[in-house]
Amino acid sequence: MSGSEFDRIARYFAPLANEAALRLTDDAAVWSPPPGRQLVLTVDQMIEGIHFLPDDPPDCVARKLLRRNLSDLAAMGAAPIGYLLTTALRAATPEAWLADFADGLAQDQRTYNITLFGGDSTSTTGPIMTSVTMIGHVAPGTALLRTGARPGDAIFVTGTIGDAVLGLEAARGNIADPGSFFSTRRLLPEPRVGLPLAGLVHAAIDVSDGLIQDLAHLCTNAGLGAVIEAALVPQSSAARSAGDAWLETRLTGGDDYELILAAPATAEPALRAACGTVPLTRIGTMTAAHSNIIINDASGTPLHFARQGWQHF
Amino acid sequence: MSGSEFDRIARYFAPLANEAALRLTDDAAVWSPPPGRQLVLTVDQMIEGIHFLPDDPPDCVARKLLRRNLSDLAAMGAAPIGYLLTTALRAATPEAWLADFADGLAQDQRTYNITLFGGDSTSTTGPIMTSVTMIGHVAPGTALLRTGARPGDAIFVTGTIGDAVLGLEAARGNIADPGSFFSTRRLLPEPRVGLPLAGLVHAAIDVSDGLIQDLAHLCTNAGLGAVIEAALVPQSSAARSAGDAWLETRLTGGDDYELILAAPATAEPALRAACGTVPLTRIGTMTAAHSNIIINDASGTPLHFARQGWQHF
Structure with a gap:
């Protein structure tokens, strides 16, 4: 030194x-x-x-x-x-x-x-x-793990998904960013600290590498699969304005730092109460089909993406 | 990822x-x-x-x-x-x-x-x-700190000082390294973990940036100075063979990961017992002269070095 x-x-x-x-x-x-x-x-x-x-x-x-x-x-x-x-x-x-x-x-x-x-x-x-x-x-024994998801669990996410990666696209000049909304989401994520989720969810992970890739970790660690409805994945109004052309980017881009939670569907009211003002959206269901993640479009047709996750810049 | x-x-x-x-x-x-x-x-x-x-x-x-x-x-x-x-x-x-x-x-x-x-x-x-x-x-309250040295404390070091920096000089081709002794000392320091020093020493620091610079931290943190006898600073037989031309390099080079300990002179027997087979050498004394470190040669004449410490490669 x-x-x-x-x-x-x-x-x-x-x-x-x-x-x-x-x-x-x-x-x-x-x-x-x-x-x-x-x-x-x-x-x-x-x-x-x-x-x-x-x-x-x-x-x-x-x-x-x-x-x-x-x-x-x-x-x-x-x-x-x-x-x-x-x-x-x-x-x-x-x-x-x-x-x-x-x-x-x-x-x-x-x-x-x-x-x-x-x-x-x-x-x-x-x-x-x-x-x-x-x-x-x-508290001892209360840490949320990636391993506990069960078949039939509802899959929830906090906040909105895909804004940060659109911020990266904006920095590259590939998308307009009025009001710097996407850029701010990329630069200053809002980690969901302090939510009293212990005892309510079976498994949790944060979205750092992309929604699909991080969901894949929950699936792999539990020997399960998942079905997601793409239309249910929550998006900001700015992302909605950007249009469906960015769907794959949003679902596979990283840096959201929202939470994916697997919990019994019956826990939804308690989970919403625990999340307070943090938006919570149900996007799909855990299945018994090992490591098989299906993303359905609005008509129920599975989508196929070229990549699952985030490779950084 | x-x-x-x-x-x-x-x-x-x-x-x-x-x-x-x-x-x-x-x-x-x-x-x-x-x-x-x-x-x-x-x-x-x-x-x-x-x-x-x-x-x-x-x-x-x-x-x-x-x-x-x-x-x-x-x-x-x-x-x-x-x-x-x-x-x-x-x-x-x-x-x-x-x-x-x-x-x-x-x-x-x-x-x-x-x-x-x-x-x-x-x-x-x-x-x-x-x-x-x-x-x-x-154990609570027993951590050794850099701050506790007192005027008159004896200054000890473990092991030998300066081998690692000679290993760097050897890697640069500036000094012979028969048997790769210096090189090994540079690549694999031996941290002095596990010595039961609590209650025996007033202050401690490890030599990472160089003997003089790290000793200066002990002095600054206690508002004290130190007098060191260069001839007492322990050297390996390989370093001794390299000769006095390397003295400044040895005392200001880093990466030794030996300990400098300030302790009452009366604690020396207990300190030696605590160190067991780890060599311990008294090299000088803490003084009341704030931040003034004097390095005496064998005749008692202060040495002057161009630099105090380690700047890495």
Whole structure:
């Protein structure tokens, strides 16, 4: 670590850290976990040119980095506590980039009531690279898993599906984006943290790689299949305006960070109550047909897509 | 995440994971921390061309990645439990590189009795990038900190200092390395985990950035200075053979992953007992002269070095 790295840590990251992080001046953080709780641990990285565009605002890169990880915790039904961070910047990366990045972290630390436990900052000659290890907690035995879906379970999704990938298409100039709605959805997903889903759903996963691919994980992990009605997959009014030509893109694009939930159809009222103001839509049913996902169009005819999921940029 | 990434995870990483990691098929790990213990959390990254050389054996890269993080826990007096991993490889990175890397992880998981909690694997167009977030534990209130040194404390180091940086000089062809001793010390440091130092030392840090720079952290954090006798700084017989021309390199080079300990001189016998077979050498004394580190040569004359610490390759 070079002297300027110590300065950068003191200036930008130390203000984000809590007592456990020992002002980031020690070798590691020392933290008393909440007694009687299980911890939920996840890590995700974001690399320039792969997970974000070079021109994306740095504060949004930071917030999306946190939110991707928060979404993984949300998919487990866990409450977030704090995170560890790595950054690898080029020597030519402007100081303002780091300042804006740190501002984004600070902003979402407040939004989600989380803190910085520690980090590692270094230089790279390649694309900018950042990662977050996020730590949350659940009551013992209540974590939502990908494995528990049962045949006949109703399949629900939160929010709307496909806006983020249309944001990517907008950044590429392939689709209009009045009011920057799609762009905002790509840059600032809203992870569904804090929903009291324990005991209501059999299985859960977040949509990071695309609706169909992530649904496929729920199916594979339970030895099941699924039937989805494409017309039921919730879309924003902006996506509806974009038209049916984008259907495959929306259902296979990633970065939505909505939740897919498998639950008994009878649980729907309780599930709606648990979701509160978060929109919840039933889109299909789990079946006993192992790993067979059928997407029906409005006439009941199965659709065939060239790809299932998300390959990043 | 692409399909081949799922295959790679299943093939190389899932066998490294324990039950808490849910076979790496879920969004996050679910783990019950040891009751009544504080957790110790740290993260470190290794980037090709910065922290390792492109030709370094991948199993050694993996093991050094773990060991750098284990050393941070050792410096806190913490016992390691497990880790989360990120990897970013190029499309052209051979599968054999990943296989060897995973072998290295498996080998050191056995050596240090740790497990894989989770990870994220992606592609990059730049240098290979890996990081580890390591989790350990201590009895409440017993973590060793960088802050507690007092004037008059004796300064000790474990092992020998400067072999790793001579390994780097050997890789550059600047110094002979019979028997690859220096090279091995660079590629496979031995973190001093498991020493029962709690209650014996006032402050501790591991030597990652170079003896003088890391000692400077102990001084700065305590508002103190230090006097070091260069002739007392322990060196391997290979380093001794290399001669005094390498003194500055040895004292300012990084990657030793030995411990610097500040403790009352009267604690020396107990400290030696705690260190068991790990060599322990007294090299100097903490002083009240804020941030003033004096390195004396054998005649008592202060040495002046062009640089304090490690800037990586």
